[in-house]
Amino acid sequence: DQQVKQNSPSLSVQEGRISILNCDYTNSMFDYFLWYKKYPAEGPTFLISISSIKDKNEDGRFTVFLNKSAKHLSLHIVPSQPGDSAVYFCAANGVGAQKLVFGQGTRLTINP
Amino acid sequence: NAGVMQNPRHLVRRRGQEARLRCSPMKGHSHVYWYRQLPEEGLKFMVYLQKENIIDESGMPKERFSAEFPKEGPSILRIQQVVRGDSAAYFCASSPRADYGYTFGSGTRLTVV
Numbered sequence: 001d002q003q004v005k006q007n008s009p010s011l012s013v014q015e016g017r018i019s020i021l022n023c024d025y026t027n028s029m030f031d032y033f034l035w036y037k038k039y040p041a042e043g044p045t046f047l048i049s050i051s052s053i054k055d056k057n058e059d060g061r062f063t064v065f066l067n068k069s070a071k072h073l074s075l076h077i078v079p080s081q082p083g084d085s086a087v088y089f090c091a092a093n094g095v096g097a098q099k100l101v102f103g104q105g106t107r108l109t110i111n112p
Numbered sequence: 113n114a115g116v117m118q119n120p121r122h123l124v125r126r127r128g129q130e131a132r133l134r135c136s137p138m139k140g141h142s143h144v145y146w147y148r149q150l151p152e153e154g155l156k157f158m159v160y161l162q163k164e165n166i167i168d169e170s171g172m173p174k175e176r177f178s179a180e181f182p183k184e185g186p187s188i189l190r191i192q193q194v195v196r197g198d199s200a201a202y203f204c205a206s207s208p209r210a211d212y213g214y215t216f217g218s219g220t221r222l223t224v225v
Contacts, residue, residue, distance in 0.1 A: 004154075006154075043203050046215075098207075100147075102154035
């Protein structure tokens with residue numbers, strides 16, 4: 001039962017344009033959502049998060065949007081840079097739960 | 113302040129052998145989490161430990177897998193009688209308290225031949 005889904009295994013974007021990564025979830029008990037970035041042979045690195053009481057959180061070039069009614073969140077990166085090429089994971093957890101449920105990941109490639 | 117340290121980075125075991133994966137959390141962190149990433153999949157939660165206690169092991173396979181986080185020393189994930197399906201990247205993360213975000217290590221890549 002995949003509770004967090006990233007339906008696009010890969011995405012290719014031109015440098016300077018906007019990258020939009022999507023994530024859907026099924027568990028309505030999730031109340032905190034995170035995005036992680038992962039380079040090959042390294043561990044995931046925290047990027048940005050959002051609580052279920054918000055619908056948007058912004059940090060520099062990164063913005064996360066949450067649509068609770070659709071159980072959907074997205075990560076926007078603008079402008080995209082070559083160093084953004086990595087695998088991006090969406091993750092979620094519920095109230096009082098320390099474990100994260102991860103999506104399968106989306107491999108983002110930024111083309112010069 | 114060193115990050116979360118995992119060793120070894122790469123581990124090769126023959127079927128039937130034991131694998132021991134070590135994780136030293138960041139200084140001041142007493143909460144440790146283990147995740148497993150199978151090829152082409154996301155990370156799957158395995159176990160959450162505090163010093164000397166297992167808090168949540170709902171993601172641990174019922175047999176052959178065990179984890180500990182002793183009062184002194186690193187956290188250990190132990191896999192007995194490894195099989196090919198255990199080949200994966202195993203990531204450890206740590207946090208200073210339960211309601212705080214955590215930091216991942218670089219992982220141990222286990223290959224069972």
